[in-house]
Amino acid sequence: xxxPGRDIVVVAASAGGVEPLRTLLAGLPxxxxxAVLVVLHVPAQGNxxxxxxxxxxxxxxxxxxxxxxxxxxxxxxxxxxxxxLLVSDGKVRLSRGxxxxxxxxxxxxxFMSAALDAGPRVAAVVLSxxxxxxxxxxxxxxxxxxxxxxxSVGECAFTGMPSAALAAxxxxxxxxxxxxxxxxxxxxxxxxxxEDPMPDDDLEREIDLLLRESPALGDPDGELIGFxxxxxxxxxxxxxxxxxxxxxxxxxxxxSRYSMVDAQSNAVERALWVAVQRLEERVQMLxxxxxxxxxxxQTLSLQYFREEEERTREALETLRALQSGIGRGAEAPxxxxxxxxx
Numbered sequence: 001x002x003x004p005g006r007d008i009v010v011v012a013a014s015a016g017g018v019e020p021l022r023t024l025l026a027g028l029p030x031x032x033x034x035a036v037l038v039v040l041h042v043p044a045q046g047n048x049x050x051x052x053x054x055x056x057x058x059x060x061x062x063x064x065x066x067x068x069x070x071x072x073x074x075x076x077x078x079x080x081x082x083x084x085l086l087v088s089d090g091k092v093r094l095s096r097g098x099x100x101x102x103x104x105x106x107x108x109x110x111f112m113s114a115a116l117d118a119g120p121r122v123a124a125v126v127l128s129x130x131x132x133x134x135x136x137x138x139x140x141x142x143x144x145x146x147x148x149x150x151x152s153v154g155e156c157a158f159t160g161m162p163s164a165a166l167a168a169x170x171x172x173x174x175x176x177x178x179x180x181x182x183x184x185x186x187x188x189x190x191x192x193x194x195e196d197p198m199p200d201d202d203l204e205r206e207i208d209l210l211l212r213e214s215p216a217l218g219d220p221d222g223e224l225i226g227f228x229x230x231x232x233x234x235x236x237x238x239x240x241x242x243x244x245x246x247x248x249x250x251x252x253x254x255x256s257r258y259s260m261v262d263a264q265s266n267a268v269e270r271a272l273w274v275a276v277q278r279l280e281e282r283v284q285m286l287x288x289x290x291x292x293x294x295x296x297x298q299t300l301s302l303q304y305f306r307e308e309e310e311r312t313r314e315a316l317e318t319l320r321a322l323q324s325g326i327g328r329g330a331e332a333p334x335x336x337x338x339x340x341x342x
Contacts, residue, residue, distance in 0.1 A: 010037050012125070014128070016130055022057040042079075060074060083104065084096075084109040106133050133163050150175075152174050
């Protein structure tokens, strides 16, 4: 009996990733002896047209993933909006479990679940995207004997995700998209040698949390630190590996370093907008009180309300200046992506 090749191909993309996905699927043959599972960061609301786009791109049939269906070679399974796409016992699983890196679907859960389920039979591909979703999952795939490749950073519209995956797995191949198709076909037809990886309790626990029908609180591994989760405000635990630092809360929301910074920026911006709105309302209220005191010849009250209005305007100007200094959606620094751990 022939030793199987890497028959589970997991692909992740975000900003600037639709065209590379189309090119990748267009180059794969109909007889590919592997299944392709795709995650693209999409909004939770509405229907995604990605499966239709990819179905027309090449010879492999593509469709939205269905929970519980058997994974078969020569097919493309596309993550649905607001659902993680997972691999478990050779089947597709959909989960509305905790967001990872601020996304659902996210790359890390797909990559980690595939690594846990199929070990060395996994080939992972990271395409264009911001920040660093997929870095932790790429590390898991590599650690458990799978292969990792990324789109050449020089041709990416957004370099964050592939650069972060390279930092997490320096052994990963960096190839143009058109060469990634040949890499996938080669991986699918090359017999996998080596023993199955050792059990991974931490990985099993995390995937089990995603597969639960309802969230279950638990203390994650790692050091409890003085941060709160940007999603649920729960306590955050810091987890460190050889090349990664990660943050996870008791509910299971998980964040990489860069996605944590981005999420905190968003949370601070939301809080600043609320504060600005309240201060603007206070200015309007004080203006009404000034007019009323002036009409009634209440000199002392008028002076007090005008001083309060002036102080409120100063605070409002300070908050507006802070708003302009809060960065959102920035990519990881290019120099750090290659030279530091993600």
